[in-house]
Amino acid sequence: MTVAKKPAREKIVDAASRLFYGEGIRAVSVDAIAEKAGVTKNTLYYHFKSKDDLVAEYLTSRDQPNLKLYEKWFGAAVGSVADKTESIFLQVANSARHPKWKGCGFLRTAGELANLPGHPAMKIGADHKKRFESWLAGQYAQVDIGDPESLARQVVLLMDGAFSTMLVHRDPAYAEEAGRAAKALVAAKLMEQRQPSPD
Known part of the structure; x- marks a missing residue:
């Protein structure tokens, strides 16, 4: 049985939520969120302007x-x-x-x-x-x-x-x-x- 992959937007929000809650807003960079979500920065900025x-x-x-x-x-x-x-x-x-x-x-x-x-x-x-x-x-x-x-x-x-x-x-x-x-x-x-x- 194959497991459905999460949409990119959902992966980005999940990663951001974990990092923001764990480390704080100012301490977390967009690069860190993209890396944790397993997406490129371009993909992140496609879904979120900032x-x-x-x-x-x-x-x-x-x-x-x-x-x-x-x-x-x-x-x-x-x-x-x-x-x-x-x-x-x-x-x-x-x-x-x-x-x-x-x-x-x-x-x-x-x-x-x-x-x-x-x-x-x-x-x-x-x-x-x-x-x-x-x-x-x-x-x-x-x-x-x-x-x-x-x-x-x-x-x-x-x-x-x-x-x-x-x-x-x-x-x-x-x-x-x-x-x-x-x-x-x-x-x-x-x-x-x-x-x-x-x-």
Whole structure:
């Protein structure tokens, strides 16, 4: 049985994703991406006008898989939405224990491109983070938590803080601690919702 070959564009994106995530945006050259993909530079430039376009495609390719993973972790967890929220953090902590874990690719890219706010990758990263926040708010709205948008924003702050702190200290316990804080926030909102309103 013959194995179908990947199209050149797919090989280029795969190679760029591995290199950008593993080594950083600025550290990786177009030559290195072409070599890892097993294509010529001409072939690479046929599919992508510039390295900037490749960086944007790298983040775009991570968007939906990452969001679906968060949804899967949330959906598989037992208990209240507070427990389910914490479970995302616990799963992130488990992922961070893998030797090849290098942090959140969206945050790392934003850090490298901080002086280029108009870069297309910055918008892609911001849109990804906002989609996660909106999805969380939707989960909280389903159980009638008051001001679900504000609660989702607080949880996202904890999540991105955990990602950043783990990258500095290389310690997944920070994500676990952030998860406990997120669970407490959500649980407190659930308790508020159950309190009888004053006459």
